[in-house]
Amino acid sequence: RDVLQRLVDGTDLGDEAWRASVLTGEMAPRFIVQRLWFDRPVAAGSAPFVGTAAYGHLDNVSLVHDLEDGAAQWAERCGGSVVELHAYAVPDDVTDDEVLADLRHQLERLHPELTGCEPVHEEVLVEADCPLAGTDEWAARPGVVTPQPKLVLAGDGVRCELPVALMERAATTGFQAANALLRHWGLPGHELWSVPTRARFPRSLRAARAALRLRERGLATVGRDSSGRGR
Ligand SMILES: Cc1cc2nc3c(=O)[nH]c(=O)nc-3n(C[C@H](O)[C@H](O)[C@H](O)COP(=O)(O)OP(=O)(O)OC[C@H]3O[C@@H](n4cnc5c(N)ncnc54)[C@H](O)[C@@H]3O)c2cc1C
Incomplete structure (x- = not known):
């Protein structure tokens, strides 16, 4: 973006x-993405991908040797392992070195078998090129179609009304952009499938919302009494 x-x-x-x-x-x-090549294997049966919470700056760990042919x-x-650690949305007041040290510490919490093992090779990627999914008004974001008939946008920073994000939004808006251009040239595009974006039973939903509003105003009680009967 x-x-x-x-x-x-x-x-x-x-x-x-x-x-x-x-x-x-x-x-x-x-x-920050850190990929480490170790001459020691990780414990047998370790999950190839683990998303983490409350592990410092660490957001996830991938065992690349389980996911990629070359690794x-x-x-x-070498009888070793290739491990990748990700840290997203790193605060400005933390240095890259501090994050890398923390990633290593968190890795050893998850994989104690790698404690003290020096990597034989390391690659680090630090970038700030992802569009922010913030709290700004969604409708104000640029969409696929632009005021310029032959100019269309695609990517994960582009507004799309389907419930997709990241790679899926990049791919979906790519299809939508191609479809818009093809339509312009009178050619058929590709159908896009998604989960329903509307309730399957809109009347039940409206009734449930009305009941909830009444309950919030203290005008009615929705639920079950102690005998289990609805009231
Ligand atoms: C560390 C990390 C982990 C991620 N993990 C996941 C995940 O698990 N699941 C998921 O769904 N998403 C994930 N994402 C997000 C995903 O990578 C993005 O949503 C997706 O790549 C966005 O696609 P894009 O086409 O919008 O942009 P990009 O993939 O960034 O593609 C933009 C392309 O434009 C090229 N380019 C840049 N400048 C120019 C120029 N001037 N001229 C020509 N070309 C140019 C770039 O080289 C690049 O190839 C992750 C992102 C990161 C950074």
Whole structure:
């Protein structure tokens, strides 16, 4: 999205409102990815991917040798393991080194068998190029179709009314963008499938909401009495 902003900034593409919707988007705080090659295996039966909470800066751990052919071959040849640690939305007042030290500490909590094992190779990626999914008004974000008929947008920072995010939103808006261009040229596009975006039984939903409103106002009680009968 920062690249899109740089491309749009200073041009007369679209109209002013659209340019403003593109230019006001913010980027998320930086993320850090650390990939470590160990000459020691992880414990047998370890999960290939673990999402974590309350493990310091660590958000997840992937055993890359369980997921990728090249890493699997390396681990097999060396009797080792390839482990990737992710830290998202790193606060500005923490240094990369502090985060990396914490990631290592958290890894040893999850995989004590790697305690004291020095990696034979390490790669670190630090970037801040992800669009922020913040609390700004969703409807004000730029969507796939733009005021410029032949210009369409796709990516995870682009508004899409289907319940998708991240890679799925990037792929979905990619299809929608292609469909918009194909429509423009009078060609059929590709059908997109998603989960329902409306209630299957809208009347029941409306009735339940009305009952909830009445209960909140103290005008009625919705629930069951001690005998289990509805009241
Ligand atoms: C560490 C990390 C872990 C993630 N894990 C997950 C996950 O588990 N599940 C999930 O769904 N999503 C995940 N995501 C998010 C996912 O990667 C993104 O949602 C997705 O890649 C967004 O796709 P995109 O096409 O919008 O942007 P990108 O994938 O960033 O693609 C943009 C492309 O544009 C290219 N580019 C940049 N500037 C220019 C230029 N000037 N000219 C030409 N090309 C340019 C870039 O090289 C890049 O290839 C993760 C992201 C990160 C950073």
